[in-house]
Amino acid sequence: MALRSSTATSLLSRTLRLHATSSPYPPRPLLLRVESRAASSGGADPPTPDPAPASMDSPTIKVVSHLRDVGGGAPIDAGGSARKPLSLWPGMYHSPVTNALWEARSSIFERKMDVGAAGAAAGPQTELLTKTPAQSRTAIAYKFAQDDILREQYRDAWNEVRIGKLLEDLDALAGTIAVKHCSDEDSTTRPLLLVTASVDKMVLMKPIRVDTDLKIAGAVTYVGRSSIDIQIEVTQVDQDSVGSDKESDPIALTANFTFVARDSVTGKSAPVNRLSPETERETRLFEEGEAQDKLRKKKREEQKAMHGNVLHKFHAEAERLNALLAEGRVFSDLPALADRDSILLRDTRLETSLICQPQQRNLHGRIFGGFLMHRAFELAFSTAYAFVGQRPCFLEVDHVDFLKPVDVGDFLRFKSCVLYTQLENKWQPLVNVEVVAHVTRPELRKSEISNTFHFTFSVSSDALKNGLTIRNVVPSTEEEARRILERMDAEGLFD
Secondary structure: OOOHHHHHHHHHHHHHHHHHHHOOOOOOEEEEEOOOOOOOOOOOOOOOOOOOOOOOOOEEEEEEOOOOOOOOOOOOOOOOOOOOHHHHOOOOOOOOHHHHHHOHHHHHHHHHHHHHHHHHHEEOOOOEEOHHHHOOOOOEEEEOOHHHHHHEEEEEEEEOEEEEHHHHHHHHHHHHHHHHOOOEEEEEEEEOEEEEEEEEOOOOOOEEEOOOEEEEEEEEEEOOOEEEEEEEEEEOOHHHHHHOOOOOOOEEEEEEEEEEEOOOOOOOEOOOOOEOOOOOOHHHHHHHHHHHHHHHHHHHHHHHOHHHHHHHOOOOOOOHHHHHHHHHHHHOOOOHHHHEEEEEEEEHHHHEEEEHHHEEEEOOOOOOOHHHHHHHHHHHHHHHHHHHHHOOOEEOOOEEEEEEEEOOEEEEEEEEEEEEOOEEEEEEOEEEEEEEEEEEHHHHHHEEEEEEEEEEEEHHHHHHHHOOOEEEEEOOOHHHHHHHHHHHHHHHOOO
């Protein structure tokens, strides 16, 4: 598989460079069509006509998970790649989609490596460009309906799309869009270091089927001085509703990413290219992004000025803490009389750990943010599954801030718990799962929080009709109660 992936990426890179140098037209939206081809045991497969591209204006890049034997069955030379040294590649752990997206950035990535030790000599971008959202727009088409191998790679145990794997692809796509917007096509300037700063709440509008074609597409919607906002939509047409009076909305999920630009040598914030929206929708998204940016700045200022209200806030929070801890004290002091429909938060915990490997790194040599979201989702799903006793239904992932970078070789620990439940709607009870990622360095006797993730799950209506009940979660310590209050405040449950 590694040999085939290496050959695939080499072929794709040469195709991209050829298109970039030979096309007389300005940059166009990039469409990646994801498909696989089964390896041939001998001889060439009969030619299969490719489906028509989604748009005549969008070049299509095929992403294959397996290649036919090449060279008349001759063995592939593992060291014969025309690419840059393998030690500088992003990790090959990823899916065919993430590999293809990183290959789409290859010219900028290679320029970074060409600069090498002379990076400090190559100057930063001196003149900012003005780009349109269309110049960064990128789409991926998953041909699940006709590609058995690709479908198998994304299928979960219940014949739906693996959400964690899709989160990887969303992060990789957002990174590709950010790179395209920041590129100045000048080989004499050093490329920027782009990192995921945050991911806004992602709400799953409908289940994503693994037997129906899927598309994810996104573009830059707003830029600040050194920040870039990107919106990605996941769409899937419900074939059962096509032509009917109640045709369903194709949008299954919307994701909003924020990236920040850093100078790759100094590490300081760096300005990014300007954005000029063209259409009415692009203008509306730009204005919304500008309003959100102002709101974030206003909140930071308010937090600095809140010291005058500290005493009043302390008394109000103390009352809420006592109310939350009341049932927890019964569990501790009078366990025989505790409510059997409740459970202590500490009894819902799960944990997993791993050593971060080179195969999980991104273009900048650090651990791929999509990999972290994938692992966090898998643990959150397991936590909800063990808590509910039935397969949980994923609903949303809340805002995520990437606080600390994670490097190759780091000892990473994921700790999860059911933070609280919302049982007011008996036909859709909500289970809120918190996952905290800790970067642990035993040599330094040090542990830091890298990310905190919050996922919301529910259960199927059939399980509820059959008598399934969800238990209430109660804290037993003040620290647990504070975490619950912080999340409820963030969700606006006390407004």
